[in-house]
Amino acid sequence: MQQLTFLGKNSVAWQEVREPVLQSEQEAIVRPFAAARCDGDSFFLFHDYRKVMPLGVNLNYLDPKVLDVFGNPPLQPPFGVGHEAIGEVTEIGSAVKNVRRGDVVVVPWAISCGHCNPCRRQLPANCSRTDKKTLVSAYGFGAGMGDFGGMVSDKIRVPFADAMLVKIPEGVNPIHCASLSDNISDAYRSVGPQLDKFPEAPVLVFGGNAKSIGLYAAALAVAKGSTQVDYVDDNLERLTIAARVGANPIELRKKQKVSTLSGVLIKEGYPIVVDASGSVTKLAFGIQNLAPGGTATGVAFYVKKRNSLPLWEMYLRSATLHVGISHSRRDIPDVFPLIKSGKFKPEKITTMLADWSDAPEAYLELSTKLIIHRQPLNNSN
Numbered sequence: 001m002q003q004l005t006f007l008g009k010n011s012v013a014w015q016e017v018r019e020p021v022l023q024s025e026q027e028a029i030v031r032p033f034a035a036a037r038c039d040g041d042s043f044f045l046f047h048d049y050r051k052v053m054p055l056g057v058n059l060n061y062l063d064p065k066v067l068d069v070f071g072n073p074p075l076q077p078p079f080g081v082g083h084e085a086i087g088e089v090t091e092i093g094s095a096v097k098n099v100r101r102g103d104v105v106v107v108p109w110a111i112s113c114g115h116c117n118p119c120r121r122q123l124p125a126n127c128s129r130t131d132k133k134t135l136v137s138a139y140g141f142g143a144g145m146g147d148f149g150g151m152v153s154d155k156i157r158v159p160f161a162d163a164m165l166v167k168i169p170e171g172v173n174p175i176h177c178a179s180l181s182d183n184i185s186d187a188y189r190s191v192g193p194q195l196d197k198f199p200e201a202p203v204l205v206f207g208g209n210a211k212s213i214g215l216y217a218a219a220l221a222v223a224k225g226s227t228q229v230d231y232v233d234d235n236l237e238r239l240t241i242a243a244r245v246g247a248n249p250i251e252l253r254k255k256q257k258v259s260t261l262s263g264v265l266i267k268e269g270y271p272i273v274v275d276a277s278g279s280v281t282k283l284a285f286g287i288q289n290l291a292p293g294g295t296a297t298g299v300a301f302y303v304k305k306r307n308s309l310p311l312w313e314m315y316l317r318s319a320t321l322h323v324g325i326s327h328s329r330r331d332i333p334d335v336f337p338l339i340k341s342g343k344f345k346p347e348k349i350t351t352m353l354a355d356w357s358d359a360p361e362a363y364l365e366l367s368t369k370l371i372i373h374r375q376p377l378n379n380s381n
């Protein structure tokens with residue numbers, strides 16, 4: 001079968017690989033028909049980290065744990081790319097109860113068993129199932145995360161079908177939801193539970209490296225009823241999208257210091273702050289602009305060994321800082337009602353819709369949110 005394969009910096013291609021088969025009675029095989037490119041894919045698609053990352057670790061600049069996650073040498077090609085997809089179940093093992101052949105499902109980016117302690121504590125991406133050899137197990141990152149293949153494939157194997165797969169409910173168009181596997185649910189965790197705690201609260205979002213997550217967070221915050229979503233970015237396309245989803249776009253030019261924004265932000269502070277920029281300076285500034293009791297969530301990769309955060313100000317504001325990987329399996333079901341009600345329209349954030357066969361070229365475009373799609377086997381899906 002064909003699998004979109006990362007071959008090295010700026011190079012992806014279809015490669016012929018062996019079809020996955022069920023390896024236990026708990027598994028399922030899924031045929032993806034909509035796949036999205038995660039913001040995290042840009043982390044390696046356009047760079048070669050095999051020498052740079054170990055060097056950064058040796059120089060005490062990068063946290064050595066980056067090699068525990070990405071492998072050593074890190075992100076060694078070739079490997080199947082993509083870890084955001086929606087597809088049809090084509091085969092199930094005899095013990096699978098929650099899905100049937102033909103069901104349309106979201107496949108979460110991370111492998112989770114549903115039974116271990118982290119899974120039971122609603123931390124599925126930290127699953128500690130006994131057979132695993134990696135810190136995080138996921139699709140689309142190669143051997144460092146367990147070699148589960150990429151999701152831009154004719155078929156993918158799901159090791160724990162009942163625990164992992166989430167059926168798409170009636171009334172939800174699957175194409176633009178492919179990022180539920182990771183980026184949409186990652187964005188949701190940064191604003192959803194927080195807006196349940198502080199209804200209608202203003203939200204401050206820094207966009208940037210995690211290009212679509214910042215926009216999804218802004219759109220979800222509007223959908224959840226925030227009265228003011230201030231979205232800061234230096235990218236005009238993303239600022240335009242932010243305005244389109246109902247946020248208040250604030251341009252921060254490339255060299256402009258983030259502290260110069262103090263005059264335009266809410267003086268009383270924001271109960272909810274999201275950093276999708278990946279800049280520790282912006283995250284720190286966001287923390288300094290928290291309202292008492294507020295929560296700042298960092299959704300980007302922060303790989304430097306030493307980071308400076310304003311802990312005294314956090315203390316004074318009784319602030320919470322939340323960083324951590326996306327537990328999409330936990331959060332996907334909470335996003336569906338917002339899509340069904342029409343309050344959250346993920347299609348507004350899609351900047352490129354490409355045919356499945358054009359995936360190699362499309363995957364290397366620098367657009368904010370790429371969706372690749374093809375015809376489902378069952379046309380009524």
Ligand SMILES: [Zn+2]
Pocket residue numbers: 038039040041083109182183
């Ligand atoms: Zn991702």
Ligand SMILES: [Zn+2]
Pocket residue numbers: 112113114115116117118119120124126127128129
């Ligand atoms: Zn588990």
